[in-house]
Amino acid sequence: MKKYFFLIIASAAVTLGACKKSEDDLNKPLVGLGGDTWTKTPLDNWLYNTFTKPYNLEVKYRWDGSEVDPSKTLVPPDTARIRPLMEVVNSGWISPYIAEKNANFIKLYSPKQYLLVGSVEYNTGGTVKLGEAEGGFRVTLYNVNNFSKASRSNVQGVLKTIHHEFTHILHQTIIYPKDFPLLTGGNYTADWNNQPLADAYSYGFITQYSRAAPEEDFAEMTSVMLTLGRGGYEAILKQSGVNVAMIRKKEAIVVSYFKQSWGIDFTGLQTKVQQDLNSYSNPPVFNQIGFGKAFTSITLSPALVGGQSDKFNTAWDAAKAAILKVSAASQYTLESINVVFNAANTVQLKFNFRAAAGSSAGTLYTGTFTYDNVASTSAETYTLAYNSADANGNVIAAAAKPLTDFFIGAFKTKYFYAADAKVEFGGLVKADDATTFTFGTLNL
Amino acid sequence: MNIMKKFALYTLLAIAAIACKKSSDPFMEDPDKRLIQRLGENMQLLTSSQYGWKATIYPKGGKGFYYYFKFNNDNSVDMLGDFNTTTATTVKTSTFRLKALQWPTLIFDTYGYIHLPSDPAPGVSGGTAGAGLQSDYQFMMDKMVGDTFYLIGMDKGNLMTMVKMTAAEQQDVLAGKIADRMADITPFVAANQFPYITFKDGTKADAAINISTRRIRLGYAADANTAVSKNRGFAYTPYGIILDSAFVYNGFSIRELIWDATKKSYYAKNGSEILYLQNGSTPVVPLKLVYGPGKDYTAIEYNASALKGTLGTDFDPLYTQCLNTLKTNGYNLTLIRMIQNVDLSYTLRFTFNNGTTSYNADVYYKTSKNADGSTKFIFDGANGNATSFLAPGFAGVRNYFESNAFNISWVANTIPGSTLILGAFVKSTDATQFFYGVVGN
Numbered sequence: 001m002k003k004y005f006f007l008i009i010a011s012a013a014v015t016l017g018a019c020k021k022s023e024d025d026l027n028k029p030l031v032g033l034g035g036d037t038w039t040k041t042p043l044d045n046w047l048y049n050t051f052t053k054p055y056n057l058e059v060k061y062r063w064d065g066s067e068v069d070p071s072k073t074l075v076p077p078d079t080a081r082i083r084p085l086m087e088v089v090n091s092g093w094i095s096p097y098i099a100e101k102n103a104n105f106i107k108l109y110s111p112k113q114y115l116l117v118g119s120v121e122y123n124t125g126g127t128v129k130l131g132e133a134e135g136g137f138r139v140t141l142y143n144v145n146n147f148s149k150a151s152r153s154n155v156q157g158v159l160k161t162i163h164h165e166f167t168h169i170l171h172q173t174i175i176y177p178k179d180f181p182l183l184t185g186g187n188y189t190a191d192w193n194n195q196p197l198a199d200a201y202s203y204g205f206i207t208q209y210s211r212a213a214p215e216e217d218f219a220e221m222t223s224v225m226l227t228l229g230r231g232g233y234e235a236i237l238k239q240s241g242v243n244v245a246m247i248r249k250k251e252a253i254v255v256s257y258f259k260q261s262w263g264i265d266f267t268g269l270q271t272k273v274q275q276d277l278n279s280y281s282n283p284p285v286f287n288q289i290g291f292g293k294a295f296t297s298i299t300l301s302p303a304l305v306g307g308q309s310d311k312f313n314t315a316w317d318a319a320k321a322a323i324l325k326v327s328a329a330s331q332y333t334l335e336s337i338n339v340v341f342n343a344a345n346t347v348q349l350k351f352n353f354r355a356a357a358g359s360s361a362g363t364l365y366t367g368t369f370t371y372d373n374v375a376s377t378s379a380e381t382y383t384l385a386y387n388s389a390d391a392n393g394n395v396i397a398a399a400a401k402p403l404t405d406f407f408i409g410a411f412k413t414k415y416f417y418a419a420d421a422k423v424e425f426g427g428l429v430k431a432d433d434a435t436t437f438t439f440g441t442l443n444l
Numbered sequence: 445m446n447i448m449k450k451f452a453l454y455t456l457l458a459i460a461a462i463a464c465k466k467s468s469d470p471f472m473e474d475p476d477k478r479l480i481q482r483l484g485e486n487m488q489l490l491t492s493s494q495y496g497w498k499a500t501i502y503p504k505g506g507k508g509f510y511y512y513f514k515f516n517n518d519n520s521v522d523m524l525g526d527f528n529t530t531t532a533t534t535v536k537t538s539t540f541r542l543k544a545l546q547w548p549t550l551i552f553d554t555y556g557y558i559h560l561p562s563d564p565a566p567g568v569s570g571g572t573a574g575a576g577l578q579s580d581y582q583f584m585m586d587k588m589v590g591d592t593f594y595l596i597g598m599d600k601g602n603l604m605t606m607v608k609m610t611a612a613e614q615q616d617v618l619a620g621k622i623a624d625r626m627a628d629i630t631p632f633v634a635a636n637q638f639p640y641i642t643f644k645d646g647t648k649a650d651a652a653i654n655i656s657t658r659r660i661r662l663g664y665a666a667d668a669n670t671a672v673s674k675n676r677g678f679a680y681t682p683y684g685i686i687l688d689s690a691f692v693y694n695g696f697s698i699r700e701l702i703w704d705a706t707k708k709s710y711y712a713k714n715g716s717e718i719l720y721l722q723n724g725s726t727p728v729v730p731l732k733l734v735y736g737p738g739k740d741y742t743a744i745e746y747n748a749s750a751l752k753g754t755l756g757t758d759f760d761p762l763y764t765q766c767l768n769t770l771k772t773n774g775y776n777l778t779l780i781r782m783i784q785n786v787d788l789s790y791t792l793r794f795t796f797n798n799g800t801t802s803y804n805a806d807v808y809y810k811t812s813k814n815a816d817g818s819t820k821f822i823f824d825g826a827n828g829n830a831t832s833f834l835a836p837g838f839a840g841v842r843n844y845f846e847s848n849a850f851n852i853s854w855v856a857n858t859i860p861g862s863t864l865i866l867g868a869f870v871k872s873t874d875a876t877q878f879f880y881g882v883v884g885n
Contacts, residue, residue: 039517072574076553
């Protein structure tokens with residue numbers, strides 16, 4: 001019995017083992033392996049060289065239904081819109097970070113894929129979706145087919161999404177200070193979209209969406225400050241009913257977080273984003289500089305802020321030299337001028353000059369010249385006419401005339417940047433002569 | 445041999461028999477290989493058409509569209525289409541690719557004219573927000589039958605058919621002739637309010653064209669009591685319009701209506717037989733066949749301001765009388781409607797307002813048929829408004845309906861400046877006197 005059993009096993013082993021199966025074909029082509037392929041276009045090459053090669057960032061624009069919500073009707077992007085859009089992404093997001101930090105930073109922390117969709121996505125509630133991020137991996141940008149580089153709100157919308165999502169990646173890498181979520185801890189709500197913006201402001205949130213969660217609050221603070229710029233951000237804070245103290249606390253945390261956690265100068269970053277934005281779309285600067293606006297005065301000091309127009313420099317030098325001669329004993333030295341929008345229809349020029357010699361040496365004097373101001377909202381100009389001077393002003397009035405004359409006429413407001421673009425300056429440009437201008441530090 | 449030996453032997457034989465079951469080749473060739481081959485063939489097919497393709501698609505959300513595609517080897521595709529005048533005259537280049545999804549699929553993967561009806565923005569597609577006209581831009585490449593390539597929309601399931609173009613056709617499309625045909629139809633519809641076609645046997649069929657919805661309704665009277673009516677979507681070709689499917693009467697098939705620039709009219713061609721659209725003053729299918737619940741029309745509405753005038757029948761003074769009586773009581777009469785209800789009874793409805801609120805005074809009628817086929821209205825009740833203190837105002841109109849017998853019929857709209865389609869309840873005793881108004885629902 002045992003013998004037969006052994007025989008069966010042995011024989012089975014031999015017979016079955018003999019059956020050498022025809023080997024599997026490992027060179028079989030797999031359909032779709034390695035992704036879709038198509039003939040590369042100049043656009044494909046530009047995207048590859050601008051994003052994929054330097055930053056390992058894929059820009060996917062060719063339609064792939066598996067990447068989007070299949071229950072929604074969406075359309076692919078128009079190729080003509082892609083390059084302008086991605087140029088903005090490059091110049092308004094990547095470049096400022098590289099300038100303030102370095103290229104490795106983007107390579108290390110940027111999302112790995114940008115997915116472009118031509119239309120907006122309609123939500124069931126009737127609202128539309130403009131951007132979306134999934135983890136730190138992918139950012140989806142909708143509405144590409146309506147993108148226009150010249151439309152500021154359009155560009156701001158795109159950049160806000162990108163900066164918002166990138167902030168998430170940053171704080172997921174190094175968490176923001178623990179006191180941030182506690183500032184407005186009781187007012188976060190999942191029902192944020194049904195809560196009025198006025199409520200959000202009054203609690204100390206910069207947007208409605210800020211109320212969703214502390215991390216959204218943090219990302220909103222960052223992206224709003226970066227994309228609206230200092231002017232747009234301060235304009236929000238100037239409105240009534242805004243809990244300014246609370247938002248200032250959050251602002252301070254954001255700024256110190258970028259400095260301490262990442263070694264990034266936030267103001268420099270903000271200025272560079274704004275400089276880029278302003279290079280292709282007009283900023284609402286007239287609404288941000290003036291009486292009752294975000295910035296109410298400009299400090300002019302060519303010694304500290306160079307790059308003034310020739311005509312201003314000539315006037316400044318002439319006035320400074322003349323003021324120096326007003327009193328041989330005191331030797332008044334012109335240091336700066338404050339252009340103050342002190343009322344709806346007046347502007348004051350406050351000349352700050354110091355006695356360099358004599359018994360009052362070191363004393364700072366301010367001579368005030370008052371101008372009548374006509375603001376034209378349609379032309380976005382301020383038209384100044386000299387009115388009067390105060391007592392100190394009268395002392396130097398004759399000497400200061402080259403400068404006081406400079407400010408007579410119609411001016412437009414404008415933002416200016418130094419070569420390092422660390423701070424945003426504001427200034428006045430002659431309405432009829434773009435080459436005649438002066439600018440300085442903006443004050444709230 | 446003892447039983448054990450037998451057992452061992454059979455076992456060994458069994459093992460030997462089943463042992464070498466070679467993994468058999470798949471029934472057909474390897475599916476992946478076939479798929480790649482199929483994609484290659486389709487790419488070859490698409491790019492092989494030297495003069496491009498003409499395609500039609502009739503989206504679920506309405507309308508119909510005609511496209512010119514020229515597929516190139518570098519995955520670009522040149523497009524023209526009849527979406528609007530710009531798309532019909534300016535070639536746009538976008539891209540396409542073929543992909544193996546659950547079926548070999550053609551994807552127009554960047555924005556071109558084919559995407560316009562799919563655009564979820566209502567301002568772009570003319571459809572609803574979030575859905576557009578429910579069209580497609582990803583297609584399963586189904587089959588080639590004769591000269592026609594059948595593609596089925598992946599998202600909404602619309603059928604798109606493509607046919608290779610000839611050199612002459614391509615030339616015409618590129619010369620902007622689609623836009624020319626789109627421009628021709630508006631004056632045609634304005635000049636021909638009730639176009640119809642006369643078949644060889646004398647039967648006439650209406651061809652009512654609706655430009656804004658891109659629909660044409662073809663209908664004829666099959667016998668004294670039944671109308672055959674087909675609603676077809678259409679798209680513009682360089683030569684006329686093409687319907688979503690053929691309309692066939694007695695062997696004569698109409699798929700395309702070709703524009704004749706000299707005659708300023710359309711014709712249908714079947715073999716050597718050519719039939720032109722003619723113009724009538726009223727539709728050819730009698731109103732009684734298309735009037736009633738579930739049919740094209742259920743109401744006739746007299747609205748003096750919408751009509752822009754009157755036809756001057758004996759009903760007009762009754763309307764004026766009703767209007768004036770209501771006015772002295774502080775109400776404005778806006779319209780009088782005669783509605784056929786689902787149960788085939790009728791409602792005579794006076795609609796009026798006091799400047800803020802609108803009211804209906806309803807009078808209900810049953811009907812009886814007279815020997816001559818005319819209809820008599822028998823009073824069957826009224827609502828509160830109709831029997832209120834305003835009742836004397838309605839009396840004249842009520843009396844008109846209650847003391848006469850009527851036939852329902854089209855009437856020619858001779859009111860200057862009005863293009864509304866008018867129907868009437870004509871007095872059985874005098875064909876020139878009738879209650880009339882706009883046919884509607």
